[in-house]
Amino acid sequence: MPGGWGGLILTALVVxxxxxLVLSFFxxxxxxxxxxxxxxxxxxxxxxxKIYAKxxxxxxxxxxEQPTPxxxxxxxxxxxxxxxxxxxxxxxxxxxxxxxxxxxxxxxxVVQERSFLSNLLISLAPMLLLVVLWIFIAxxxxxxxxxxxxxxLGRKQPPKPVELEPGKKRTTFADVAGIDEVEGxxxxxxxxxxxxxxxxxMGAKMPRGVLLAGPPGTGKTLLARAVAGEAGVPFFSASAxxxxxxxxxxxxxxxxxxxxxxxxxxxxxxxxxxIDTIGRARGGGSGMGGHDEREQTLNQIxxxxxGFSGSEGVIVIAATNRSDxxxxxxxxxxxxxxxxxxxxxxxxxxESILKIHTRAIPLAPDVxxxxxxxxxxxxxxxxxxxxxxxxxxxxxxxxxKQVTQTDLSEALEKVQLGAERPLVMPDEExxxxxxxxxxxxxxxxxxPGADPVRKITIVPRGRALGVTLSTPDSDKYAYTEEYLRxxxxxxxxxxxxEQVVYxxxxxxxxxxxxxxxxIARGMVARWGMSEKVGRLSALPNDAQQAYGxxxxxxxxxxxxxxxxxxxxxxxxxxxRKLRENRDKLDALANALMENETLEEADAYRVAGITxxxxx
Numbered sequence: 124m125p126g127g128w129g130g131l132i133l134t135a136l137v138v139x140x141x142x143x144l145v146l147s148f149f150x151x152x153x154x155x156x157x158x159x160x161x162x163x164x165x166x167x168x169x170x171x172x173k174i175y176a177k178x179x180x181x182x183x184x185x186x187x188e189q190p191t192p193x194x195x196x197x198x199x200x201x202x203x204x205x206x207x208x209x210x211x212x213x214x215x216x217x218x219x220x221x222x223x224x225x226x227x228x229x230x231x232x233v234v235q236e237r238s239f240l241s242n243l244l245i246s247l248a249p250m251l252l253l254v255v256l257w258i259f260i261a262x263x264x265x266x267x268x269x270x271x272x273x274x275x276l277g278r279k280q281p282p283k284p285v286e287l288e289p290g291k292k293r294t295t296f297a298d299v300a301g302i303d304e305v306e307g308x309x310x311x312x313x314x315x316x317x318x319x320x321x322x323x324x325m326g327a328k329m330p331r332g333v334l335l336a337g338p339p340g341t342g343k344t345l346l347a348r349a350v351a352g353e354a355g356v357p358f359f360s361a362s363a364x365x366x367x368x369x370x371x372x373x374x375x376x377x378x379x380x381x382x383x384x385x386x387x388x389x390x391x392x393x394x395x396x397x398i399d400t401i402g403r404a405r406g407g408g409s410g411m412g413g414h415d416e417r418e419q420t421l422n423q424i425x426x427x428x429x430g431f432s433g434s435e436g437v438i439v440i441a442a443t444n445r446s447d448x449x450x451x452x453x454x455x456x457x458x459x460x461x462x463x464x465x466x467x468x469x470x471x472x473x474e475s476i477l478k479i480h481t482r483a484i485p486l487a488p489d490v491x492x493x494x495x496x497x498x499x500x501x502x503x504x505x506x507x508x509x510x511x512x513x514x515x516x517x518x519x520x521x522x523x524k525q526v527t528q529t530d531l532s533e534a535l536e537k538v539q540l541g542a543e544r545p546l547v548m549p550d551e552e553x554x555x556x557x558x559x560x561x562x563x564x565x566x567x568x569x570x571p572g573a574d575p576v577r578k579i580t581i582v583p584r585g586r587a588l589g590v591t592l593s594t595p596d597s598d599k600y601a602y603t604e605e606y607l608r609x610x611x612x613x614x615x616x617x618x619x620x621e622q623v624v625y626x627x628x629x630x631x632x633x634x635x636x637x638x639x640x641x642i643a644r645g646m647v648a649r650w651g652m653s654e655k656v657g658r659l660s661a662l663p664n665d666a667q668q669a670y671g672x673x674x675x676x677x678x679x680x681x682x683x684x685x686x687x688x689x690x691x692x693x694x695x696x697x698x699r700k701l702r703e704n705r706d707k708l709d710a711l712a713n714a715l716m717e718n719e720t721l722e723e724a725d726a727y728r729v730a731g732i733t734x735x736x737x738x
Contacts, residue, residue, distance in 0.1 A: 155191050155202050162207045163215070165189065166224055173227040179209045182232055190464060208646075239721040293352035299345055299473025300479050301504060308463050309333070309350050312438055316354035316390045319436050331370030331428050332439040334398075334454065336446035336466030340442040343442035346465065347394040350440065357391040359384065363400035366420045374401070380425040384438070390436030395424075398441040404450045421450065428458045467503050469539035469598050470496050476504050480511040495531050498577060500598050510538055536578070540592065541585025548588070554716060555621065556581045556589045559631055561711035562620025562701060563591040563613060568732045569700055570609040576727070579711070580720040588631060604652045607642055611693040612700075613639045619697035643686040648674075653685040707731060 164183060165171050174183035188201040209217070221228065296306055315322055315329040322329060335343040343362075351358035359381060364375035387389045401420045428439060441459060443449065453459055468476060474496035481492070499507065513534035518526045548556070556737045574593040581589040593613070599606075618632040646652040648662040661674045661682060674682070701708055707730045714721055714729045721729065 133374065155205055155206045157192055157207050159207050159209055159213070161192055162205070163220075166220060166226060169224050171221075171224065171226045173229050174221070175229050175232050176209075177232075179211065181207050181209055183207070229637075241715055293355075294348040295352040296346065296349050298479065299342060299349050300475035301468030302342060302346070302465060303472075305335075305463055305465055307344060307460070309346060312440075313353045316350075316356050316392075316436065316438065319390060328440065329458065330459075330462070332441065332459035334446065334449075334459040334462045335440065335442045335465050336462060337444060338467060338503060339444050340503035341465045341467055342504045343465050344394070344396060345504070347392065347440045347442065350438075351392045351394075354390070354392075356436075357388045358384070359391065359393045360396070361394070362396045363398045363402070366401060367417060374417075375423035378420060378423040378427060385437050391438075393437065393439045395439065395441045397443060398453075399443045399445040399448055402441075402443070402449045402453050404448060421453070425458060427451055455580050467501055470500070473499055473502065473507060476507045477511060480508045481526075484511060484515050485525045487527040489528045490526065490531065491528060494528075495535070497596065498535065498594050500595055500649050506538065510534055513537055536584075536592070540580075540590045541587070544585075545581040550582075552588075553581060553624065554712070555629065556631070556714040557715040558620045558624050558708065559617035560589040560591050561708050561715060562616035562618075562697075563635075564726060565704060565708055565730060566616035566619075566697055566700060567591070567593050567613045567712060568730055569704065570612055572603075572606050573609045573613060575723065577723050578720065579715060579726050582719055587634070593723075604646065606692055607646055607652070608689070611642055611690065612697045614642075614699070615690075615694050615697045619694060619701055623698055623701045623705070624708075639690055640686070643689050644682070646689060647685045648682050653682075653689075655681050655685055 155734045162171075162181065162183070170185050170187055170189070172184050172186045174181055177183075183205055185203045185205070188203045191202055217479040291655065299306065312329065312333060319329075335346060337343060347360075348358065361381060366377050381393065385393050385586070401417050401424070402531060403417075439459070446454075454462065474492050477492045495510075499510070502510070508529070511534075514526050517534055519529045521530075521532075560579050560581055564576045567573045567576045574595045576593050577592060578590075578592040580591075584590050615632075617635055618628055621628055621631075647656050649660050651658040651660075657676070661678055710729050710731070711721070711726065714725070718725075727733070
């Protein structure tokens with residue numbers, strides 16, 4: 124570190140010079156330098172007790188303090204000790220004058236000054252402090268002294284495995300539900316950790332890393348804990364962001380220490396959450412160069428995983444919801460060579476998850492968790508846990524001893540639709556909102572294959588003045604063009620109803636138009652549902668960010684034209700159906716004005732439409 128030490132030496136010299144100047148300034152003390160005339164006057168007044176002379180320089184002390192002369196450079200008001208200079212041309216008989224007034228001439232200075240050694244030590248103190256600080260930082264950077272968690276801010280204890288307290292209940296697969304196919308893949312890891320000798324005898328090597336990929340809230344962290352709990356091994360948990368520090372190299376040292384601790388207590392599991400924080404593909408310009416902290420940390424993880432022989436019994440489990448941006452070196456065989464996709468649960472899985480999250484909640488006899496599971500398609504385990512908790516909170520507010528089906532229904536509405544707002548609307552606004560929501564609902568009832576209408580309300584919720592809730596009877600995994608067109612027609616129903624009834628369009632359809640745009644763009648540019656664009660994927664999944672960058676201008680113009688054609692056709696069909704069923708539209712709107720909220724059965728009854736249930 125030659126450049127660093129050169130800078131340190133230069134800084135130390137500057138500090139030394141400044142310290143000497145400051146010390147020399149303060150070393151003058153408060154003793155004024157008075158004129159020789161003033162000195163002679165004080166001797167004549169018999170006010171001088173002793174003096175010390177060195178050449179023509181004289182130091183002295185008065186018997187009684189005197190006000191500081193105006194020509195003195197001192198800042199004190201009075202003085203007793205002083206210095207003066209005897210002129211070389213003075214021919215006064217100083218010695219006899221001093222004897223006459225009983226002035227003692229001492230052999231030691233009256234004004235004591237610091238020694239050279241004292242000045243040297245005091246001036247070197249700042250420099251020594253700088254040297255100690257510099258060595259401290261250098262050791263942190265070069266030897267990885269911050270590697271478990273401290274960096275410059277102090278060394279913490281080495282990482283300790285969690286869930287090893289005696290008698291503490293550990294997470295197992297019994298606490299995980301709705302993702303049975305994932306449990307099957309992870310059972311191999313559990314079996315290896317329990318019986319490593321059998322695998323060694325067969326010459327088999329366990330995957331060094333398991334990557335759990337899936338949307339947020341699907342239970343990736345819970346699965347990692349369950350694997351450790353089932354195998355009964357130490358479990359080291361860390362977030363990828365914990366490795367990132369301002370000082371380059373600290374993150375890599377933390378990775379080394381984490382893996383070293385895991386090897387000491389092997390067999391064990393290392394779990395790294397949100398690994399995409401440090402595991403993004405390198406060379407994409409996201410860092411400040413080839414040696415930034417994030418890339419060094421990633422390189423260290425790759426090196427540590429390469430160091431596994433497969434027999435240490437250390438398994439690395441990582442979780443991410445952005446597996447598409449990970450570096451290929453991270454997901455190749457030999458690193459994270461087993462990728463497990465954790466998807467949102469199906470209907471049966473949701474029911475099992477609800478049973479787990481309601482184990483500690485007293486449920487009323489009327490609670491039907493299967494019905495709740497049917498009306499929550501697409502919800503993850505975390506969202507279902509939140510739903511159960513919201514229902515329990517509602518029951519507590521209502522001073523109930525048990526959670527009822529009504530509590531669960533209202534909690535679901537709060538989670539999906541937002542909390543109710545106490546907003547007082549004029550009657551004309553309420554009527555317009557009633558027709559808007561009735562348009563959505565009626566087209567959902569009339570459109571073949573559309574999701575059933577579950578609830579209609581004109582009570583303001585969240586940012587919306589009214590809400591129409593439609594959910595499918597069963598989970599859908601692939602969508603036909605007819606179904607997607609039906610979704611567009613239903614979303615345009617509110618705007619179409621306002622056009623049919625009032626002949627005007629309001630701003631209340633903003634969110635509807637966002638949904639329509641996304642569906643139409645997907646149909647044309649991603650799912651091959653346009654003859655002009657053809658059977659190709661013209662825009663990536665994150666089309667809203669990359670729109671206009673990944674396709675030729677002519678292709679983008681074609682996509683735009685086809686999107687407009689599909690939406691215009693759906694809007695015309697929506698207006699036509701509402702005109703043909705105006706009586707049903709009026710009946711729904713009037714019922715909403717009277718009741719504010721219509722449940723599924725009431726809505727179909729008021730509209731005079733029979734719903735065919737599909738279980």
